[in-house]
Amino acid sequence: MTKERLLQCLGSTLWPSFLAAAVASVVFFAAIDPETLRVQTFPGLELSRMAGYTIGFFMFWAVGLFASGLTYVLSGGGNRRHE
Amino acid sequence: MSKGDDKVDLDVGMYAAREKIHPREVDGTFQRLRHLAVIVLLGIYYGLPWITWDGRQAVLFDLPARQFHIFALTFWPQDFVYLAVLLIIAALSLFFFTALAGRMWCGYACPQTVWTELFMWIERWTEGKRQQRLKLDKAPWSINKLLRRGSKHVLWVVLALYTGFTFVGYFTPIRELSVSVASFGLGPWETFWLLFYAFATWGNAGFLREQVCIYMCPYARFQSAMFDPNSLIISYDEKRGEPRGGRSRNIDHRAQGWGDCIDCNLCVQACPTGIDIRKGLQYECIACAACIDACNGVMDKMNYPRGLIRYTTDNAMEDKPSRILRPRILVYGVLLLALMSGTVYSLTQRTPLAMEVLADRNVLYRDVDFETVENVYTVRILNKDREARDYVLTVDGLPDAEVVTRPEHIRVDAGRTSQVTASVRVPRDEARGTGHTIEFRLTATDEADIARTSTARFHGPREE
Numbered sequence: 129m130t131k132e133r134l135l136q137c138l139g140s141t142l143w144p145s146f147l148a149a150a151v152a153s154v155v156f157f158a159a160i161d162p163e164t165l166r167v168q169t170f171p172g173l174e175l176s177r178m179a180g181y182t183i184g185f186f187m188f189w190a191v192g193l194f195a196s197g198l199t200y201v202l203s204g205g206g207n208r209r210h211e
Numbered sequence: 212m213s214k215g216d217d218k219v220d221l222d223v224g225m226y227a228a229r230e231k232i233h234p235r236e237v238d239g240t241f242q243r244l245r246h247l248a249v250i251v252l253l254g255i256y257y258g259l260p261w262i263t264w265d266g267r268q269a270v271l272f273d274l275p276a277r278q279f280h281i282f283a284l285t286f287w288p289q290d291f292v293y294l295a296v297l298l299i300i301a302a303l304s305l306f307f308f309t310a311l312a313g314r315m316w317c318g319y320a321c322p323q324t325v326w327t328e329l330f331m332w333i334e335r336w337t338e339g340k341r342q343q344r345l346k347l348d349k350a351p352w353s354i355n356k357l358l359r360r361g362s363k364h365v366l367w368v369v370l371a372l373y374t375g376f377t378f379v380g381y382f383t384p385i386r387e388l389s390v391s392v393a394s395f396g397l398g399p400w401e402t403f404w405l406l407f408y409a410f411a412t413w414g415n416a417g418f419l420r421e422q423v424c425i426y427m428c429p430y431a432r433f434q435s436a437m438f439d440p441n442s443l444i445i446s447y448d449e450k451r452g453e454p455r456g457g458r459s460r461n462i463d464h465r466a467q468g469w470g471d472c473i474d475c476n477l478c479v480q481a482c483p484t485g486i487d488i489r490k491g492l493q494y495e496c497i498a499c500a501a502c503i504d505a506c507n508g509v510m511d512k513m514n515y516p517r518g519l520i521r522y523t524t525d526n527a528m529e530d531k532p533s534r535i536l537r538p539r540i541l542v543y544g545v546l547l548l549a550l551m552s553g554t555v556y557s558l559t560q561r562t563p564l565a566m567e568v569l570a571d572r573n574v575l576y577r578d579v580d581f582e583t584v585e586n587v588y589t590v591r592i593l594n595k596d597r598e599a600r601d602y603v604l605t606v607d608g609l610p611d612a613e614v615v616t617r618p619e620h621i622r623v624d625a626g627r628t629s630q631v632t633a634s635v636r637v638p639r640d641e642a643r644g645t646g647h648t649i650e651f652r653l654t655a656t657d658e659a660d661i662a663r664t665s666t667a668r669f670h671g672p673r674e675e
Binding site for chain 2: 139178179
């Protein structure tokens with residue numbers, strides 16, 4: 129993979145999923161307190177709220193990245209026909 | 212892949228191999244305006260967390276406590292609607308200003324542009340002007356190059372780290388944060404976000420620069436939908452400029468058949484996104500007006516009138532009148548005004564108290580004695596005020612209904628939630644049938660204005 133192709137791939141998957149994750153985190157955590165979530169799921173785990181937010185954000189990012197990545201691959205991985 | 216000027220050739224691919232753009236430094240009215248914008252905006256960003264208000268940080272998004280403090284206001288997760296409205300207002304303002312004045316946002320206020328400008332100042336300071344930077348790029352490694360390059364990168368990293376530190380300072384009290392940084396006692400999450408934001412700033416403003424606008428920015432792609440022929444754009448006056456070409460300052464160029472453009476290429480050199488504005492409006496243009504200032508300087512030297520490249524509208528370029536007041540502007544304007552005044556009004560009317568009533572799901576009703584039936588509710592009280600308060604609960608809706616809470620005066624600390632059990636007792640004869648509506652009213656004992664109501668269902672024995 130050339131450097132340009134790699135950059136293109138990263139740019140068109142990492143970035144949109146980052147934006148989506150930011151929005152999703154704000155909406156999700158405005159409604160749901162990570163502390164309640166922890167108590168209801170893994171009460172034995174020591175997790176601060178900050179940790180909850182961070183994990184949530186990266187989870188959303190990973191999900192978005194998965195979708196963006198699939199879109200990238202299915203739509204021809206950029207501009208394959210021109211190579 | 213294409214290089215240089217034809218940066219974006221959609222047929223070949225969105226991502227052309229990039230050559231670093233070294234914009235030429237220009238001076239002029241618009242560049243001074245942009246510098247002012249950079250200083251004001253970054254001044255706000257770096258300064259705001261240090262301001263105190265009422266004994267605490269004036270602007271603090273306290274995520275661990277789930278409270279947002281903005282000067283005198285405190286927002287709770289329950290106030291999410293304000294955030295939603297704020298985002299709608301932001302989007303509408305973007306539409307409004309784009310329709311009115313084009314990409315003002317990109318040129319003057321976008322964080323990407325503002326930080327890039329700051330990083331370019333450092334670059335200019337350490338590596339010199341455009342010609343010197345171009346030379347330095349090509350020069351072999353030497354002590355001089357190492358020193359200049361090295362000091363640039365050191366300054367960039369320091370600035371990026373401080374930017375990341377300020378960013379975290381909006382979420383963790385910045386004074387405490389600076390103490391923990393100084394004593395190497397930063398928590399893992401704070402460290403992570405500090406580095407994350409610093410890295411993003413460093414990469415975006417130092418290296419990616421115009422590529423963010425061209426390849427990553429969604430606004431750049433759909434802003435054309437917000438434009439109309441009356442929107443302000445930066446445009447080259449083709450009718451006046453063409454045919455272009457070099458000439459002596461002393462000749463009557465009109466008589467010789469020349470236009471006003473002397474083809475000095477300064478507008479291209481000044482452009483931070485590396486486009487040629489003379490080719491017409493392009494989506495890479497971030498409306499920074501560097502080409503206007505560059506061209507005006509040349510026009511002055513040639514004794515030609517200014518404004519060969521200028522802020523204008525499509526209509527004006529075609530000698531049609533430009534209209535400022537048009538349906539689009541009016542609709543956006545009215546919506547914006549309504550939303551903003553509505554928000555301000557509702558903020559002033561906000562009660563610093565929230566209540567939630569849940570009926571006991573296990574038992575419909577309970578006989579207290581032969582005369583009275585009772586329903587039990589769980590009442591959650593959130594004191595959104597800055598001081599602890601006592602509240603009393605009353606009930607209305609059924610004759611002779613009374614509510615018992617223990618204790619009678621419910622004390623809730625500032626910013627805390629409390630849960631109490633409330634029993635509502637109603638004479639048996641008044642309570643017959645299911646599903647009466649009753650209304651709870653919670654009032655602060657010392658401040659009758661602070662009150663909330665909430666309705667609930669009351670169930671009694673079946674009719675006989």
